[in-house]
Amino acid sequence: MGRRERNISRRSVLGAAGVGATGFAAGWLARPADVGCLPGEDLGVLYHRASSPGFTDVLGVLADWGTRPARTKEYPGAVRSALPPVSAPSDLSVARAIERRRSLRDYASRPLTTPELSWLLHAAAGITGPGGARTAPSAGAQYPIETYVVANRVDGIEPGLYHYAPADHVLELLRGGTFGGDLVAAALGQEFLGQAPVVLVLSAVFQRLRWRYRERAYRYALLEAGHIGENVYLAAESAGLGACAVGAFSDDAVNRLLEVDGVEEAALILLPVGPR
Numbered sequence: 001m002g003r004r005e006r007n008i009s010r011r012s013v014l015g016a017a018g019v020g021a022t023g024f025a026a027g028w029l030a031r032p033a034d035v036g037c038l039p040g041e042d043l044g045v046l047y048h049r050a051s052s053p054g055f056t057d058v059l060g061v062l063a064d065w066g067t068r069p070a071r072t073k074e075y076p077g078a079v080r081s082a083l084p085p086v087s088a089p090s091d092l093s094v095a096r097a098i099e100r101r102r103s104l105r106d107y108a109s110r111p112l113t114t115p116e117l118s119w120l121l122h123a124a125a126g127i128t129g130p131g132g133a134r135t136a137p138s139a140g141a142q143y144p145i146e147t148y149v150v151a152n153r154v155d156g157i158e159p160g161l162y163h164y165a166p167a168d169h170v171l172e173l174l175r176g177g178t179f180g181g182d183l184v185a186a187a188l189g190q191e192f193l194g195q196a197p198v199v200l201v202l203s204a205v206f207q208r209l210r211w212r213y214r215e216r217a218y219r220y221a222l223l224e225a226g227h228i229g230e231n232v233y234l235a236a237e238s239a240g241l242g243a244c245a246v247g248a249f250s251d252d253a254v255n256r257l258l259e260v261d262g263v264e265e266a267a268l269i270l271l272p273v274g275p276r
């Protein structure tokens with residue numbers, strides 16, 4: 001039996017199928033008509049075509065597409081937990097990490113340590129240069145991606161939902177509690193989300209890109225989450241951990257968990273990480 005099969009029980013698959021089918025049907029019924037699509041196109045193709053660079057980019061120099069928001073999200077009043085200083089856990093070469101990386105859905109039972117979490121968050125969104133330059137590239141250095149942490153089992157950190165504040169390399173507590181089960185339900189029964197000691201949740205604040213790139217903003221947001229995701233995969237590999245990108249989830253459910261509206265800011269990807 002494969003790892004994935006072991007992690008997804010028959011009940012959860014049936015449940016997921018039911019939820020998925022209902023969601024799909026509801027989504028389909030509620031879906032806007034493919035207005036403007038050519039035969040054989042879907043909304044993705046239409047969006048891709050409509051966001052090609054062109055006239056709007058030239059206009060971009062002059063046009064006003066809204067104000068430029070702050071580059072980081074703040075939670076004044078949130079209890080902050082300092083993370084240990086960043087230290088690379090091994091001297092595994094990038095070449096080896098790229099070679100060895102695999103999506104991991106079956107985690108050893110030990111909790112994550114705070115130095116490991118510190119390393120993962122640094123790889124995701126850590127500040128490494130002047131002007132707030134980060135570990136992952138960002139279109140126009142606008143840094144639209146926010147990183148949240150669902151901590152299920154981390155030594156020295158109470159279970160809860162946290163926001164990572166890169167400027168101070170701290171966790172901000174948003175809500176205490178165990179949210180692994182909420183993620184499993186949101187992700188159509190993918191049980192390994194409840195077993196991982198931590199799940200990083202990446203969201204995008206779209207206006208950070210839109211004020212400058214308008215239609216292309218959405219493309220860039222997804223690309224940037226992808227860059228960060230691979231950083232997390234390689235950082236995990238170098239620490240003897242493993243990660244798994246999870247894109248199949250109910251947007252509404254995860255956005256509700258993060259208390260974001262899904263319009264100005266929306267969850268893009270879940271990254272459970274745990275020991276091998």
Ligand SMILES: Cc1cc2nc3c(=O)[nH]c(=O)nc-3n(C[C@H](O)[C@H](O)[C@H](O)COP(=O)(O)O)c2cc1C
Pocket residue numbers: 101102103104105190244245246247248249
């Ligand atoms: C955008 C994206 C979404 C993904 N969504 C899921 C998911 O919802 N559930 C899952 O188990 N794996 C998911 N994966 C992981 C892929 O299944 C995995 O990368 C693929 O099978 C190749 O295996 P490897 O990463 O071990 O090389 C996703 C990967 C990407 C890049």
